[in-house]
Amino acid sequence: MIELIVSDMDGTLLDENMEIPQANIDAIMQTYNMGIPFVVCTGRNYTEAKVKLDEAGIRCPIIGLNGSILFDRNGQVEYEVDIDKQTALDILNKGYEAGYYMEAMTSKNVYSSSLEQRIVGITELIQSLNPEMSVEEARTRATQSNEVTTIDFRDDLRTLITEEGQDIIKITFVDVDPENTIKPLGEEIKAAYPDTHVTSSFKYNIEINHAEGTKGIAVTKYCQEHGYNIENVVTVGDNFNDLSMLKVAGYSFAMANAEQGVKDVAKYETTTNYNSGVANAIHRALELATEKEA
Structure with missing residues:
Protein backbone atom coordinates (compact mmCIF):
# COMPACT_ATOMS: atom_id res chain seq x y z
CA MET A 1 0.00 0.00 0.00
CA ASP A 82 20.79 26.08 10.05
CA ILE A 83 24.24 26.67 8.62
CA ASP A 84 26.77 27.67 11.29
CA LYS A 85 26.80 31.48 11.41
CA GLN A 86 30.55 31.82 10.85
CA THR A 87 30.42 29.30 8.02
CA ALA A 88 27.55 31.23 6.42
CA LEU A 89 29.51 34.47 6.71
CA ASP A 90 32.61 32.86 5.19
CA ILE A 91 30.58 31.52 2.26
CA LEU A 92 28.91 34.89 1.64
CA ASN A 93 32.32 36.58 1.82
CA LYS A 94 33.59 34.24 -0.91
CA GLY A 95 30.61 35.18 -3.05
CA TYR A 96 31.12 38.89 -2.63
CA GLU A 97 34.87 38.58 -3.31
CA ALA A 98 34.13 36.75 -6.57
CA GLY A 99 31.26 39.07 -7.52
CA TYR A 100 28.61 36.34 -7.81
CA TYR A 101 24.88 36.83 -7.56
CA MET A 102 23.64 35.27 -4.29
CA GLU A 103 20.51 34.48 -2.33
CA ALA A 104 20.25 33.68 1.37
CA MET A 105 17.24 31.97 2.88
CA THR A 106 16.00 32.04 6.46
CA SER A 107 12.78 30.82 8.05
CA LYS A 108 11.35 34.29 7.39
CA ASN A 109 12.02 34.84 3.70
CA VAL A 110 14.30 34.61 0.69
CA TYR A 111 16.80 37.47 0.42
CA SER A 112 18.47 38.44 -2.84
CA SER A 113 21.64 40.43 -3.50
CA SER A 114 20.22 41.95 -6.70
CA LEU A 115 16.68 42.52 -7.97
CA GLU A 116 17.91 42.68 -11.56
CA GLN A 117 19.81 39.40 -11.27
CA ARG A 118 16.78 37.71 -9.69
CA ILE A 119 14.66 38.82 -12.65
CA VAL A 120 17.30 37.58 -15.09
CA GLY A 121 17.43 34.21 -13.33
CA ILE A 122 13.66 33.72 -13.33
CA THR A 123 13.53 34.89 -16.98
CA GLU A 124 16.06 32.20 -17.92
CA LEU A 125 14.09 29.59 -15.99
CA ILE A 126 10.85 30.53 -17.77
CA GLN A 127 12.60 30.48 -21.14
CA SER A 128 14.11 27.06 -20.43
CA LEU A 129 10.60 25.75 -19.78
CA ASN A 130 9.15 27.60 -22.80
CA PRO A 131 11.81 27.65 -25.57
CA GLU A 132 9.40 29.25 -28.03
CA MET A 133 8.79 32.26 -25.77
CA SER A 134 10.53 35.55 -26.52
CA VAL A 135 12.96 37.06 -24.04
CA GLU A 136 10.69 40.07 -23.66
CA GLU A 137 7.63 38.00 -22.74
CA ALA A 138 9.64 35.78 -20.40
CA ARG A 139 11.06 38.85 -18.66
CA THR A 140 7.60 40.39 -18.29
CA ARG A 141 6.30 37.19 -16.72
CA ALA A 142 9.34 36.98 -14.46
CA THR A 143 8.98 40.56 -13.25
CA GLN A 144 5.33 39.99 -12.35
CA SER A 145 5.83 36.52 -10.84
CA ASN A 146 5.65 35.60 -7.18
CA GLU A 147 9.21 34.33 -7.55
CA VAL A 148 10.24 37.99 -7.80
CA THR A 149 7.55 39.96 -5.98
CA THR A 150 7.78 37.97 -2.72
CA ILE A 151 11.58 38.28 -2.43
CA ASP A 152 13.37 40.70 -0.10
CA PHE A 153 16.35 42.49 -1.69
CA ARG A 154 19.37 43.52 0.39
CA ASP A 155 22.52 45.44 -0.48
CA ASP A 156 24.56 43.17 1.78
CA LEU A 157 23.25 39.75 2.71
CA ARG A 158 25.80 39.47 5.51
CA THR A 159 23.81 41.96 7.59
CA LEU A 160 21.13 39.28 7.98
CA ILE A 161 23.62 37.66 10.35
CA THR A 162 25.72 40.53 11.69
CA GLU A 163 22.91 43.03 12.32
CA GLU A 164 19.68 41.02 12.46
CA GLY A 165 21.00 37.82 14.03
CA GLN A 166 19.05 35.63 11.62
CA ASP A 167 19.98 31.98 11.09
CA ILE A 168 20.84 31.19 7.48
CA ILE A 169 19.35 27.94 6.25
CA LYS A 170 20.37 27.97 2.59
CA ILE A 171 22.68 29.98 0.34
CA THR A 172 22.43 29.98 -3.46
CA PHE A 173 25.01 31.13 -5.99
CA VAL A 174 24.05 31.77 -9.63
CA ASP A 175 26.36 32.32 -12.60
CA VAL A 176 26.07 31.99 -16.37
CA ASP A 177 29.28 29.91 -16.55
CA PRO A 178 28.77 27.55 -13.60
CA GLU A 179 31.22 24.86 -14.73
CA ASN A 180 34.12 27.28 -14.52
CA THR A 181 32.96 29.46 -11.63
CA ILE A 182 30.46 28.45 -8.97
CA LYS A 183 30.76 24.67 -9.32
CA PRO A 184 34.49 24.71 -8.53
CA LEU A 185 33.61 27.05 -5.65
CA GLY A 186 31.07 24.49 -4.47
CA GLU A 187 33.78 21.82 -4.37
CA GLU A 188 35.99 24.22 -2.42
CA ILE A 189 33.20 24.86 0.08
CA LYS A 190 32.52 21.14 0.57
CA ALA A 191 36.22 20.52 1.27
CA ALA A 192 36.62 23.48 3.63
CA TYR A 193 33.32 23.03 5.48
CA PRO A 194 32.46 19.32 5.87
CA ASP A 195 29.28 20.21 7.75
CA THR A 196 27.77 21.63 4.54
CA HIS A 197 25.92 19.96 1.69
CA VAL A 198 26.28 21.39 -1.82
CA THR A 199 23.82 20.53 -4.58
CA SER A 200 22.00 22.10 -7.55
CA SER A 201 18.40 22.58 -8.65
CA PHE A 202 19.09 24.44 -11.91
CA LYS A 203 21.97 24.28 -14.37
CA TYR A 204 23.15 27.78 -13.47
CA ASN A 205 23.18 27.45 -9.67
CA ILE A 206 24.65 25.74 -6.65
CA GLU A 207 22.85 25.52 -3.31
CA ILE A 208 24.51 25.21 0.09
CA ASN A 209 22.76 23.79 3.16
CA HIS A 210 23.87 22.17 6.38
CA ALA A 211 24.99 18.59 5.83
CA GLU A 212 21.93 17.37 7.74
CA GLY A 213 19.60 19.56 5.68
Missing part, protein backbone atom coordinates in the same frame (compact mmCIF):
# COMPACT_ATOMS: atom_id res chain seq x y z
CA ILE A 2 1.04 3.61 -0.52
CA GLU A 3 1.28 5.56 2.76
CA LEU A 4 2.65 8.97 1.69
CA ILE A 5 3.35 10.96 -1.48
CA VAL A 6 6.18 13.50 -1.56
CA SER A 7 6.82 15.78 -4.53
CA ASP A 8 9.34 18.40 -5.56
CA MET A 9 7.88 21.58 -7.09
CA ASP A 10 9.93 23.25 -9.85
CA GLY A 11 10.29 21.00 -12.86
CA THR A 12 8.09 18.42 -11.15
CA LEU A 13 4.74 19.45 -9.63
CA LEU A 14 4.76 22.76 -11.54
CA ASP A 15 4.36 22.92 -15.32
CA GLU A 16 6.06 25.16 -17.87
CA ASN A 17 3.99 28.12 -16.63
CA MET A 18 5.08 27.39 -13.04
CA GLU A 19 1.52 26.38 -12.15
CA ILE A 20 0.13 23.08 -10.87
CA PRO A 21 -1.75 21.27 -13.67
CA GLN A 22 -5.32 20.21 -12.96
CA ALA A 23 -4.44 16.54 -13.48
CA ASN A 24 -1.88 16.78 -10.67
CA ILE A 25 -4.44 18.45 -8.41
CA ASP A 26 -7.02 15.76 -9.18
CA ALA A 27 -4.57 12.94 -8.45
CA ILE A 28 -3.57 14.50 -5.13
CA MET A 29 -7.21 14.96 -4.14
CA GLN A 30 -7.96 11.37 -5.15
CA THR A 31 -5.24 10.06 -2.84
CA TYR A 32 -6.39 12.41 -0.07
CA ASN A 33 -9.77 10.69 -0.29
CA MET A 34 -7.97 7.35 -0.03
CA GLY A 35 -6.34 8.49 3.20
CA ILE A 36 -2.91 9.02 1.63
CA PRO A 37 -1.34 12.35 2.66
CA PHE A 38 0.69 14.61 0.38
CA VAL A 39 3.79 16.62 1.26
CA VAL A 40 5.79 19.08 -0.84
CA CYS A 41 9.59 18.82 -0.55
CA THR A 42 11.15 21.75 -2.38
CA GLY A 43 14.11 24.08 -2.62
CA ARG A 44 11.65 26.95 -2.20
CA ASN A 45 10.86 28.67 1.06
CA TYR A 46 7.39 28.67 2.61
CA THR A 47 5.95 31.79 0.95
CA GLU A 48 7.19 30.84 -2.53
CA ALA A 49 5.72 27.35 -2.21
CA LYS A 50 2.47 28.31 -0.48
CA VAL A 51 1.40 30.77 -3.18
CA LYS A 52 1.39 28.00 -5.77
CA LEU A 53 -0.30 25.49 -3.46
CA ASP A 54 -2.99 28.00 -2.46
CA GLU A 55 -3.78 28.68 -6.12
CA ALA A 56 -4.37 24.94 -6.55
CA GLY A 57 -6.37 24.53 -3.34
CA ILE A 58 -3.76 22.21 -1.84
CA ARG A 59 -3.06 22.55 1.88
CA CYS A 60 -0.21 20.35 3.07
CA PRO A 61 3.02 20.34 5.08
CA ILE A 62 5.96 21.94 3.26
CA ILE A 63 9.50 20.64 3.59
CA GLY A 64 11.41 23.64 2.29
CA LEU A 65 14.91 24.80 1.43
CA ASN A 66 16.09 21.38 0.25
CA GLY A 67 14.96 19.60 3.41
CA SER A 68 16.34 22.06 5.96
CA ILE A 69 13.02 23.30 7.32
CA LEU A 70 9.57 21.80 7.90
CA PHE A 71 6.39 23.88 7.98
CA ASP A 72 3.18 22.22 9.14
CA ARG A 73 -0.17 22.71 7.36
CA ASN A 74 -0.65 25.98 9.25
CA GLY A 75 2.76 27.40 8.34
CA GLN A 76 4.35 26.85 11.74
CA VAL A 77 8.01 25.79 11.77
CA GLU A 78 8.40 22.30 13.25
CA TYR A 79 12.16 22.17 12.82
CA GLU A 80 14.99 23.79 10.91
CA VAL A 81 18.63 22.95 10.25
CA THR A 214 18.84 17.30 2.72
CA LYS A 215 15.56 16.12 1.25
CA GLY A 216 16.41 12.49 1.94
CA ILE A 217 17.05 13.10 5.62
CA ALA A 218 13.92 15.25 5.89
CA VAL A 219 11.64 12.66 4.26
CA THR A 220 13.13 9.86 6.38
CA LYS A 221 12.63 11.92 9.53
CA TYR A 222 9.06 12.81 8.55
CA CYS A 223 8.23 9.14 8.01
CA GLN A 224 9.76 8.12 11.35
CA GLU A 225 7.85 10.80 13.25
CA HIS A 226 4.51 10.01 11.59
CA GLY A 227 4.81 6.22 11.51
CA TYR A 228 5.13 5.73 7.74
CA ASN A 229 7.13 2.87 6.26
CA ILE A 230 9.49 4.53 3.81
CA GLU A 231 9.22 1.50 1.54
CA ASN A 232 5.59 2.54 1.01
CA VAL A 233 6.40 6.17 0.21
CA VAL A 234 6.35 7.79 -3.24
CA THR A 235 8.90 10.51 -4.05
CA VAL A 236 8.97 12.46 -7.32
CA GLY A 237 11.71 14.82 -8.51
CA ASP A 238 13.71 16.14 -11.44
CA ASN A 239 17.03 17.57 -10.30
CA PHE A 240 20.11 16.83 -8.23
CA ASN A 241 18.74 18.29 -5.00
CA ASP A 242 16.08 15.54 -5.23
CA LEU A 243 18.57 12.66 -5.37
CA SER A 244 18.66 11.96 -1.65
CA MET A 245 14.87 11.59 -1.32
CA LEU A 246 14.70 9.44 -4.46
CA LYS A 247 17.31 7.11 -2.97
CA VAL A 248 15.40 6.44 0.26
CA ALA A 249 11.83 5.89 -0.97
CA GLY A 250 10.31 2.61 -2.00
CA TYR A 251 8.61 4.18 -5.02
CA SER A 252 10.86 6.86 -6.51
CA PHE A 253 10.03 8.55 -9.82
CA ALA A 254 12.18 10.78 -12.00
CA MET A 255 10.42 13.16 -14.35
CA ALA A 256 10.94 12.58 -18.08
CA ASN A 257 12.48 16.07 -18.11
CA ALA A 258 14.86 15.17 -15.27
CA GLU A 259 18.62 15.27 -15.48
CA GLN A 260 20.05 11.91 -16.57
CA GLY A 261 21.85 11.49 -13.25
CA VAL A 262 18.48 11.74 -11.53
CA LYS A 263 16.90 9.16 -13.84
CA ASP A 264 19.79 6.81 -13.07
CA VAL A 265 18.93 6.92 -9.34
CA ALA A 266 15.12 6.74 -9.46
CA LYS A 267 13.41 3.36 -9.64
CA TYR A 268 10.83 4.55 -12.16
CA GLU A 269 10.31 7.31 -14.73
CA THR A 270 7.14 9.33 -15.25
CA THR A 271 6.08 11.85 -17.89
CA THR A 272 7.27 15.46 -18.10
CA ASN A 273 6.22 18.25 -15.75
CA TYR A 274 4.24 19.87 -18.57
CA ASN A 275 2.42 16.57 -19.12
CA SER A 276 1.24 16.11 -15.50
CA GLY A 277 4.10 13.82 -14.53
CA VAL A 278 3.21 13.84 -10.83
CA ALA A 279 -0.31 12.58 -11.59
CA ASN A 280 1.16 9.87 -13.80
CA ALA A 281 3.58 8.86 -11.03
CA ILE A 282 0.79 8.69 -8.45
CA HIS A 283 -1.40 6.50 -10.63
CA ARG A 284 1.53 4.26 -11.54
CA ALA A 285 2.59 3.90 -7.90
CA LEU A 286 -0.93 2.89 -6.91
CA GLU A 287 -0.89 0.25 -9.66
CA LEU A 288 2.52 -1.04 -8.58
CA ALA A 289 1.41 -1.26 -4.95
CA THR A 290 -1.72 -3.16 -5.95
CA GLU A 291 0.34 -5.60 -8.03
CA LYS A 292 2.73 -6.07 -5.11
CA GLU A 293 -0.13 -6.92 -2.75
CA ALA A 294 -1.78 -9.35 -5.19
